[in-house]
Amino acid sequence: MINFDFLTEKTIENLVQLIRIDTTNPPGNELPAVIWIRDLLAREGIPAGDMVILESAPGRANLVARLRGDGSQPPLLLSGHVDVVPVEPKFWTHDPFGGEVVDGCVWGRGTADMKGFLSMYMSVFIQARQQGLPLKRDLILAAIADEEAGFEHGSQFLVEQHRDLIAAEYGLTESGGLTAYMGKKRVYPIQVAEKSVCWLRASTFGQPGHGSMPHEDNAVLHLAKALERLRRAGHLPIHLTPTVRRMLDSLAENLGFPLGVVLGLMRSPALAGVLLRMLPVEQRPLFIAWLSNSVSPTVLQAGSKSNVIPSEASVHLDCRLLPGQKPEDVIRELSAVMGRQVKLEPLTTSTGAEFPVDTPLYRLMEKALKQMDGEGITFPLLMPGATDASLYQRAGIKVYGFTPGILPPEISLTKMAHAHDERLPVSFFRSGLPALWQVVSEICCA
Ligand SMILES: [Zn+2]
Missing domain, CATH: 3.30.70.360 (Alpha-Beta Plaits)
Structure with missing residues (x-):
């Protein structure tokens, strides 16, 4: 059994540390953040031989870590970018790189786009190792560069130059499975197209x-x-x-x-x-x-x-x-x-993407969201902008936006990503981690 209160605490702790490493893009400089994540994974028992840091340019780094399954199914990729967009500090209530937890929220640039979600992926990855899950698929964790300024040093670099390391049947990245409000109804779009x-x-x-x-x-x-x-x-x-x-x-x-x-x-x-x-x-x-x-x-x-x-x-x-x-x-x-x-x-x-919704993974995400919020309405989302999903599509990976959790009306993702006072409630992580764990563990072990 997983103690999700404990997992939430660890996720917040890691997120706070990641916020404090400034990865504003440009220039990005993701290397210190990526090294920090590698060292964390090493402390949690991931063998050094199953992790690699790939620099696409000086300071522009990507980490790929792998838990090995029995090889009977193709891998699942969890991909989160570590770079963030610039800030205008004078408009912030709390230091954008302070990683403060105030009024029940974690504050800081990247909380909602997407260091918070990457921290959830890291927690689930570590748990999969520590619980000794009988994986049928390799579970790959990628902490990558340059999502916010053109993909060149991150997903594009991985797809063009290290495709074997990230090759997978499915991928999860930002964003989907978070509460949005339509009138009084809570809805949970899952990104499937860009x-x-x-x-x-x-x-x-x-x-x-x-x-x-x-x-x-x-x-x-x-x-x-x-x-x-x-x-x-x-x-x-x-x-x-x-x-x-x-x-x-x-x-x-x-x-x-x-x-x-x-x-x-x-x-x-x-x-x-x-x-x-x-x-x-x-x-x-x-x-x-x-x-x-x-x-x-x-x-x-x-x-x-x-x-x-x-x-x-x-x-x-x-x-x-x-x-x-x-x-x-x-x-x-x-x-x-x-x-x-x-x-x-x-x-x-650039190329866009549209992934199928009649897949076992999509159905698992729907099921997990229903369990997270019984009254929520799930639907597939066409994203007007572009994320790493379009790049991964070139490698034949079916990528969904899935970073689940329950948000209150005043903290929607659209209001937080790239905004002043970017923050997410601790309760978001507490509600979302079980859903993410359920999806990842089921698709990897079924
Ligand atoms: Zn993002």
Whole structure:
């Protein structure tokens, strides 16, 4: 039997130590954190020969540790990034790198993204060793670099250069299985899909000239009109991906009137456009992200001198594509809205991911969440942003976001990740560790 109170204490202790090691990315400098984790695992009995630290660049380090199973099933990977985003200390109530436990919460940068979840993975990994679990799969723990600034030194490095060390059937990483609130209902999204990144440059052209002699064929005005057409459109065409369809099925079934009914009707692409406009303003961006290729104009460029009409104007468009959609698809959609005279060219693209939900691991996660919170509603989540899951997908690993636990309404993950006063309640870890343990031990021993 596992003493989950004790395990919670150990998890918090380890988290506090990790917060105190500054891994702000850039520059990252994950090496001291990774060494600290290796030494902890060594103290807890993990043989030195089953751990390796891999540096992708000076100071940019990844730890891969392994518990050996009997080899009858392929491995399970638990992956957590140790880097964190920068802080503005003047906005914090407590030292962002102090690791203080105040008012029942652990405070500090990385608590919710994702040193807190990595600490849970570490605890479960150590327990699996100490309980002598009869593993059918190898259980791999990866503490990795560079999730917050492009993946290059972390998951990308591991997938491209050390694939054999992380090869697995399944992976768990951030984030899913944490409480979110829809009205008064508690919901538990499990991340199973991610949008891909497609940054474009949109350019317009016109006649150059002297600023004292305005004319109609002005590249800046053309660009302004194209952007206004984009604004008026509201969003690009609706596409219903398998993950989002499943999500709407679950919410329609469980949420009741009125939101459940509205979300049920959204399964018809013809109605979805109209219904999006009926959603509360604060919920609209998320649903637009789930149902369409999204686009945000970001960097504007035109002209170099106040009295010269430029011949060219451009804007960067941060587009996020649904699983299955390609850059040429969003270019076609944008061209239809912004006008054919706008030149659209890709700057950066990445691959997204969509993993199946009809797997034993997914069903185990659903079961564990039901036991954690009998009234909670579980559904598969399409993440609008990108995490390490998209990179691991290249290695053929089915990756789910699963870092379970119960959160109160005022501490949602979306309010905490990358925010001032990032923190998680101790009660979150106490509620989530049994669920994580159940899933990991069952999938590894079944
Ligand atoms: Zn993260």
